[in-house]
Amino acid sequence: MIRLGTRRSALATAQSTLVADELRGLGHEVELVLITTTGDINRAPVEQIGGTGIFVSALRDALLAGEIDIAVHSLKDLPTAPIDGLKLGAIPLREDPRDVLVARDGLTLGELPAGALVGTGAARRVAQLDALGLGLECTGIRGNVDTRIAMVADGKLDAVVLARAGLSRLGRLAEVTETLDPIQVLPAPGQGALGIECRADDTEVLAALAPLDDPATRAAVTAERQLLATLEAGCTAPVGALAEVVEGEDGPELWLRGALGQDDGVRRLSANGSVDDPVALGRALANELLERI
Known part of the structure; x- marks a missing residue:
């Protein structure tokens, strides 16, 4: 029996159920164990209650204590610093990583009037939306997907920005009014990616997870997370990143784009490198961004 630890939110349990079903399809018995994290019970802004890690620390504690065998994380919530005794056993095929807009009256970003109130709790999104010069007013929000979308339906906000992957996993893509171009x-x-964490010395669980790992997704998110780590930033910092495996002149290569919000705007750069060394690519692009500050 593999005990799978998950947060209690609808999105977290949906994501964990996807992983559980994959493992069951491979012949494993899986039990979901619901765990409450700091981020689930504290409604204050993320940066005020610890920033990076508030959604994963309780799961990691349960792993290290032997109360669960694996934990499923939204990889964007997982701190970049490694934890002794734990390992990312699998990073499955990634969902669409882009952000989406859910706006009143079916409006797109360009159709929202100047002064429109847009809900997002991410400094990354605020910095990039401000840089577009559309005159939108961003306001911080917390809560699950239902709570955020309800703010638009109730007229409290003109729009909210959310991750497309979450809405896809919840079967709510019909409510999206625009998928935002990464440009x-x-x-x-x-x-958009999930990280399945386990104890580093649990060879049986590591073997069970191996078929779920997608090498292209792992390479892409490793580059993105290394960029974040090199910038010495947390998940609440205004850092955007997106890597993709593309076909180069000499075969597959990794293409990475990065954005760093500053008081005077957003710095954007891109670079390409070896699929086999995503860490070097992430570090190099981060250093180049730092040189432009």
Whole structure:
């Protein structure tokens, strides 16, 4: 029996159920274990209650204590610093990593009037939306997908910006009024990907997870997360990143785009490198961004 730890939110349990079903399809018995994290019970802004890690620390504690065998994380919520004794056993095929707009009256980003109130709790999104010069007013929000979309339906907000992957996993893509081009808004590092964490010495679980790993997704998110780590930033920092495996002149290569919000605007750069060394690519692009500050 594999005990799978998951947060209690609808999105977290949907994501964990996807992983559980994959494992069951491979012949494993899986039990879901619901765990409450700090981020689930504290409604204050993320940066005020600890920033990076508030959604994963309780799951990691349960792993290390042997109470669960694996934990499923939204990879964008997972701190970049490694934890002794734990390992990412699998990073499955990534969902669409882009951000989406859910707006009143079916409006797109360009159709929202100047002064429109847009809800997002991410500094990354605020910085990039401000840089578009559309005159939108961003306001911080917390809560699950239902709560955020209800703010638009109730007229409290003109729009909210959310991760497309979450809405897809919840079967709510019909409510999206626009999928945002990464040229406008780069997603968070790791957005759309799941990380399945386990104890580093649990060889049986590691073997069970191996078939779920997608090498192209792992390479892409490793580059993105290394960019974030090199910038010494947390998930609440205004950093966007998106990597993709593309066909180069000499075969597959990794293409990485990065964005860093500053007081005077957003710095955007891109670079390409080896699929086999995503860490070097992420570090190099981060250093180049830092040189432009």
